[in-house]
Amino acid sequence: MTSATNDRPKITVPDLARMKALEERITMITAYDATFGRLVDLAGVDMILVGDSVGMVVQGEANTITVELDEMAYHVRLVARAQPKALIVGDLPFGSYQVSPQQAVESSIRLMKEGAECVKLEGGVVMAETIQAITRVDIPVMGHIGLTPQSVHRMGGHKVQGKKSGWEAGGRERLLDDAHAVEQAGAIAVVVEGVPRDLAKEITNKLSIPTIGIGAGPDCDGQVLVLHDVVGLSERDLKFTKHFADLRTAAITATEAFIAEVRDGSWPDDAHSFH
Ligand code: KIV
16 A cells, blocks of 8 residues: 655746756656556656547557647546646657647647646647747647657657657757757746667757656656556557556456456355345
């Protein structure tokens, strides 16, 4: 049993800058509903990302492209009901912000009304104007560069970026430009996903906003992982993830025990019956 309680202070946007300045490592994990929103909050995580990874780990899709804004709004609402002390970051799904800065502002407002305290979007240089537009109406934005899952088809799969030198999308120099563009546009932090460790370190050293790494090595200001990977609910075992528990086996074992007890007549027993 954990002794975790929820009496810590609320994490706010300015706390992230303070944590970077003090070199305190920042933690973020995904959650998609009130139950797990509450559990990861009790564990003391700094930020909960209601990620569009919901498409893959909850909806069973092969990528995140199909996720709709209505679905993200629903999952943000569920997590917000947990009233976490962690900062709630709502992911803008594919198609909800790329059309125009105005569309991005409207989609961001939608997620904020559901309980998000910050929104996240993918893209660097090409998204700078959009990030500016969202921050102009006082909605905090988190950037996301490197392996951006919504670009899966351009990348030819979920592939590590920044390995090759170059200014084209995914090139090393371009990623440094992307990082600067996101910072200058006013983002409060940036997720750096699927890039070589030394590049993530260089980006982290050059930016004044926190970098939150996933598959980017240990030198970022913080780390994010997908909930289903952390607790071992997913079957995927990727190089950059770790199963810190094995809830998959626990869930199967518990269900097997339920089935066996129903079949042999030992469940429910008298102690669990009403009289
Ligand atoms: O949607 C998500 O879970 C994410 C993380 C992988 C950073 O964007």
